[in-house]
Amino acid sequence: MLSSEDADQEMRAVEQVLASYNCYKLFAQQEYYLPRYKKWRSLSEYQKELIPWYGDYLEDLKRAIECNAAFLQEVVQFAQSMMGISSDVNEWPTPSRTDMEKTVSMISQVYREWSHESKNERSLATDRILKGLQTYEEQNVIGKDGIKILIPGAGTGRLMADLVIQGYYCESNEFSYHMLIMSMYILNGGLKEKQKEIYPFIHTFSHWKSRNDQLQSIFIPDFNIHEILAQNNRMAMSSGSFIDCYGSNDRIKASNTYSASPSMKLTRAQMESAFDVVITNFFIDTASNIIDYLYSISHVLIPGGIWINFGPLLYHFECDDQVEDTFEVDPFTGEKSNVHEDVPLKGLELTAEEILDVSTNKLHFKCLNEEFTIPSGYGRSLSQNTVPGYMCNYWVLQNNLVKE
Amino acid sequence: MLSSEDADQEMRAVEQVLASYNCYKLFAQQEYYLPRYKKWRSLSEYQKELIPWYGDYLEDLKRAIECNAAFLQEVVQFAQSMMGISSDVNEWPTPSRTDMEKTVSMISQVYREWSHESKNERSLATDRILKGLQTYEEQNVIGKDGIKILIPGAGTGRLMADLVIQGYYCESNEFSYHMLIMSMYILNGGLKEKQKEIYPFIHTFSHWKSRNDQLQSIFIPDFNIHEILAQNNRMAMSSGSFIDCYGSNDRIKASNTYSASPSMKLTRAQMESAFDVVITNFFIDTASNIIDYLYSISHVLIPGGIWINFGPLLYHFECDDQVEDTFEVDPFTGEKSNVHEDVPLKGLELTAEEILDVSTNKLHFKCLNEEFTIPSGYGRSLSQNTVPGYMCNYWVLQNNLVKE
The missing domain is CATH 1.10.287 (Helix Hairpins)
Structure with a gap:
């Protein structure tokens, strides 16, 4: 509280x-x-x-x-x-200026998540994820009824909407208020198909072939959200950092994004083995410490549950010069130990192979599927819409940790 | 002077x-x-x-x-x-920090211009340019013997080296001392094939599949420069801004990169119709005012001379918040007119079609060839070497201005 x-x-x-x-x-x-x-x-x-x-x-x-x-x-x-x-x-x-830049980027975000025009780009991730879910349901790897999915870093909620429409129960988590506010509006604002006009391309002046391309407007959303999503009860949204809300209570050091407060500890304890599936879609590279993420994914998954990942490894903090203090807290005395001051947010940018190595050889995950170098639209300039963006990785890992 | x-x-x-x-x-x-x-x-x-x-x-x-x-x-x-x-x-x-970032980028620049490993990436531009030159020589559009080529924004000089090896006379122009100093070393340092080891990939921590890829070293140069380029007299290099060194003396406003001094006026007057060919290779998007560039290209070309362009339109000043003062100077009284203070370096980012429109409909160029959306390696992360970078444009325009 x-x-x-x-x-x-x-x-x-x-x-x-x-x-x-x-x-x-x-x-x-x-x-x-x-x-x-x-x-x-x-x-x-x-x-x-x-x-x-x-x-x-x-x-x-x-x-x-x-x-x-x-x-x-x-x-x-x-x-x-x-x-x-x-x-x-x-x-x-x-x-702040950063706030303003995030606001500008919300216009692109809405275009990417909620327009007809960006359907192909979205499908690269969504089709793979849906197919993965169906495959492992059919193989009885995950339970057929009432599958509970967690989507950390849900953005404005498009993937959640797509999965809810398919009948899954989804909980989304998002750290950014910019995203959360937009998400609330789009999911609950009673929007009909193509009701709103935006100009997503005007903030970029490079790479255009024609002026008209920059000045093109689009209409969102691409389906009648009000009709199709209203009144459903399979959708939930949480606000906060992924590791703070869903992480384990041990082996993660307290930091700006992980509180040692009793209330958060209680929340996190309740999240142990709470989900059948975790889907990270363009998410894991938001980690300041990716091992915390891996450990937290393992924490929220039931034994046998699966983690589906899609996205590049464009580490968000790679060029960030901010620092934070990290420490451990004794659960009984409240005493701090292993204190490190001014720990950089950057660092620990594991490669794809290293993430899979730690997950499978140290954290009891079993690899069910992996695919690398998948072209995606993400990461390219909006004016380069024929160009692939960053290469994405796709993998499905099963949590084989036997919890006591 | x-x-x-x-x-x-x-x-x-x-x-x-x-x-x-x-x-x-x-x-x-x-x-x-x-x-x-x-x-x-x-x-x-x-x-x-x-x-x-x-x-x-x-x-x-x-x-x-x-x-x-x-x-x-x-x-x-x-x-x-x-x-x-x-x-x-x-x-x-x-x-400054910017100096340091440019220094770091020099390591990538050397990799891109002088390594075996980046040969394919370079060939995308070089092969097209060489083929263009040969085609228009064969068609007698440009003179067969002693063709004089100007390469503005020559970087560390690789394209110049390639053309000189083919027998052309080339003059390079470069504004950046970072580039010029490296260029001097590589072209004149007596380097033999694969003599020097560098680690071009260590400054990027995102997008890697394997750790070894980041830590890979390469050996430069990719040919024996000392043997192949030494003692030739077909190579020249100038230092300064393109419009300052080669622009017209009229219709360009004085600014930080265009001096109204008598000595520069003299230099520029001598550059009128001094070249048979101008090759802009990843250059035109460095313009703060691209019309100045177009006008200057027309100025240095002989009537009938050709401008070959290859590269994207990633305008370098698109996100730059610096400003400068611009003005015109009366050639007789030295009086300033049309003074504008605090003119942004950004702005005027013409699209590919607009550049061709201004060139052909207003500046007496005739289009001999044009090609858009050519994938290039440029602009992608060094860790994404299977991914196309920015799409490039290629065009050949002939200067049809009859000069008095």
């Missing part, structure tokens, strides 16, 4: 993210539109005449920004009403 | 780059090795036992950094001796 101080702090964090949604228009104008306007205005008359259409283009860009801003405003209003946030918008915390 | 003050300033800039080469070891240790060591050291004994090889890996990483550092030290010593730099190393300017 959160103390009222912690709850206050969380609410401020939510408000800060909502504020960053609200500031999108101003930020995008300053970041994308205004420099281009200034540059164009500075040209000589001769050069301006070479590109007579450029002024109109800048007006189109401005209107596209306004369209995205209107969409994000609706998300904010929905979140305020759903969460009962009545605080004065003007008193919300000022978003 | 440079004033002695300008010459001093240039020498300081060269020293700063040499200093950044010298600081590679310290920087790479702090940036790549040390955080990983700290992270590993902070693990619990239990987690350390899961990856018992990690300590040895860190030692390998350290040794690989030392090997790269030794290579860069040699480059510095060669440059000092070639340029007669006797100043005290300890009094060289302190390199």
